[in-house]
Amino acid sequence: MSLTELLPLTDVTACCAPLTREAISAENAEKLAKTLKAIADPARLRLISMVAAHEDAEACVCDLTEPLGLGQPTVSHHLKILVDAGIFTRDKRGTWAYYRLVPGALDSVAQHLVTV
Amino acid sequence: MSLTELLPLTDVTACCAPLTREAISAENAEKLAKTLKAIADPARLRLISMVAAHEDAEACVCDLTEPLGLGQPTVSHHLKILVDAGIFTRDKRGTWAYYRLVPGALDSVAQHLVTV
Numbered sequence: 001m002s003l004t005e006l007l008p009l010t011d012v013t014a015c016c017a018p019l020t021r022e023a024i025s026a027e028n029a030e031k032l033a034k035t036l037k038a039i040a041d042p043a044r045l046r047l048i049s050m051v052a053a054h055e056d057a058e059a060c061v062c063d064l065t066e067p068l069g070l071g072q073p074t075v076s077h078h079l080k081i082l083v084d085a086g087i088f089t090r091d092k093r094g095t096w097a098y099y100r101l102v103p104g105a106l107d108s109v110a111q112h113l114v115t116v
Numbered sequence: 117m118s119l120t121e122l123l124p125l126t127d128v129t130a131c132c133a134p135l136t137r138e139a140i141s142a143e144n145a146e147k148l149a150k151t152l153k154a155i156a157d158p159a160r161l162r163l164i165s166m167v168a169a170h171e172d173a174e175a176c177v178c179d180l181t182e183p184l185g186l187g188q189p190t191v192s193h194h195l196k197i198l199v200d201a202g203i204f205t206r207d208k209r210g211t212w213a214y215y216r217l218v219p220g221a222l223d224s225v226a227q228h229l230v231t232v
Contacts, residue, residue: 019161020168020222029158040152042145045135052136106136110229113222
């Protein structure tokens with residue numbers, strides 16, 4: 001696993017106050033919107049759900065194409081968006097790359113949205 | 117206030133299990149992606165933050181254009197997207213329409229994303 005594969009490009013785990021409790025800055029709004037856009041897609045939400053539910057909470061593209069009903073290039077494209085957004089890590093082992101959730105990444109997004 | 121203004125078109129408050137805990141159905145993934153898309157915009161995130169922070173937690177477009185630094189048609193467009201997505205209610209009183217957060221709408225989105 002290379003260092004770049006361990007470090008997401010966007011640090012979505014750097015947590016902020018809920019946006020309904022504290023005025024969100026223009027800069028933080030840009031960052032949060034970028035992360036939300038990455039997950040605001042039905043196929044990518046299902047990928048997140050599938051990877052989390054998979055054995056050892058990781059999966060390769062080979063595990064995901066059939067249940068998702070999409071071709072490998074399309075699935076790889078969605079996976080890349082999730083890696084670039086700091087939601088998934090990518091670990092190349094042998095023939096396949098394995099994807100898993102970055103701990104805390106989705107919780108950080110949720111933390112911005114809670115109001116209570 | 118008319119009945120249609122009280123009922124959001126998308127019932128985002130109908131809560132589901134976190135998507136990392138239970139496989140999300142294709143139908144629920146579509147719904148959640150639609151709501152996420154509505155909030156996945158820097159101006160709309162700032163609008164949510166501003167309306168929540170405003171006196172009585174409601175605001176009209178007249179309160180929002182200046183702090184946001186955008187024209188009234190643009191702000192109205194963003195507000196409409198948030199109303200259509202069930203994030204804001206719209207209450208026309210006199211000259212202006214007043215917007216406020218639908219209770220539980222953002223919390224329901226957050227609930228889908230938490231992993232712990």
